[in-house]
Amino acid sequence: MISISLLTAIESTLGVRLADAKPLAGGDIHRACRLVATDGREWFVKTNTVAQAAAMFKTEAQGLALLGASRSIRTPRIFGQGCTPEGEAYLVLEYIAPGYKNRLFWENFGRALAHLHGNTSERFGFAHDNFIGSLPQSNTRHDSWAEFYAEERLWPQMLLAREQGYFDKNAEQQLDRLCQQLAWRCPEEPPALTHGDLWSGNFLCDTAGQPVLIDPAAAFAHRELDLAMSRLFGGFDTAFYAAYEEAWPLEPGFDNRVEIYQLYYLLVHVNLFGGGYVQSVQQILNRFA
DSSP: OOHHHHHHHHHHHTTEEEEEEEEEEESSEEEEEEEEEEEEEEEEEEEOOOHHHHHHHHHHHHHHHHHTTTTSOOOEEEEEEEEESSSSSSEEEOOOOOOOOOTTTTHHHHHHHHHHHHHBBBBBOOOOOOEETTTTOOOOOOHHHHHHIIIIIHHHHHHHHTTTTTOOHHHHHHHHHHHHHHHHSSSOOOEEOOSSSSSSSGEEEESSSSSSEESOOOOOHHHHHHHHHTTTSOOOOOOHHHHHHHHHHHOOOOHHHHHHHHHHHHHHHHHHHOGGGGHHHHHHHHHHO
C-alpha cells in the first residue's frame, strides 16, 4: 500500500488526483507502483526510504534525461521526484505499457545502441557521480580509459569487497597487474555515452515493439562495457550483436577481453549479493594477472 503522505506528495508533483496505485514486481532495490489518475492517465513510480534514495533517484533521472536527449533510443519521460516529510523518496516516470518483441526488435535495439554510443565527450567520466545498483559510482573525469576504469570502477569495488573479507592481498596484487595491462588490452576509442548497467532487466519493449532503456548508471565510458554487461547473464539475442557490429564494428579480439569489462559488474555483484560471485572474479584475475 502507498502511504497517504506519499500519495499527497505525488499528487502535488503531478497536479492530479490519483484513483489507484497498483504494486508492480521485479525491482531488487525499490518498491514500484503503477499510478492511475481519476481521468485514467497512468504513471510509474519508484519509492524508497533508505537515506540515499533521493540521491539515487536524482541521478537516475539525470541519466535517463541524457540518454533520451541523444534521440538514439527511447527512455521513459520524467515527471518529477521528491521526498515526503517522513523521508520516503520517490521518482515519477512515464508508464511504459509492455509490448511484444517483433522480428526486428533485436536488430533495432543493436543499431540504436551503436547510435547511442556515437555520442561522445572529451573525457571519460560524467558531470556527476551516480549509482550502480545501490552502490555509489564515482565518475571523476580522466583523459584515458585505462585510468578511468581502474580508478573509478575496478579499485573502488575491489577495496569494498576486500573490506568485507571477500578477497585477500593477493587478489589486490592481481588486480594491480591487470590494471597495468588495460592500456594495451582495451582498444583506444573516444569516450562513448553508455547506459552503464545493460542487462536484460534494464530494458523494456513498448507496444510498438521498440526497445526502451531504464535504470541507467550512465557515464562516458568505453562502449565495449555495455556490450560486455549485456553478455554476462545469458546474453541478448544474436541479432542484437549482429546489428550492432554492422552499424559500428568492434575492434578484433573482443571475445578475448570481454571478461575485463565484466570484472567490474561481478565485483559489484560480490558487494551487493555476497560471496557467490567471488569465484567468477577470481577466475578473471587469475586469467589476466
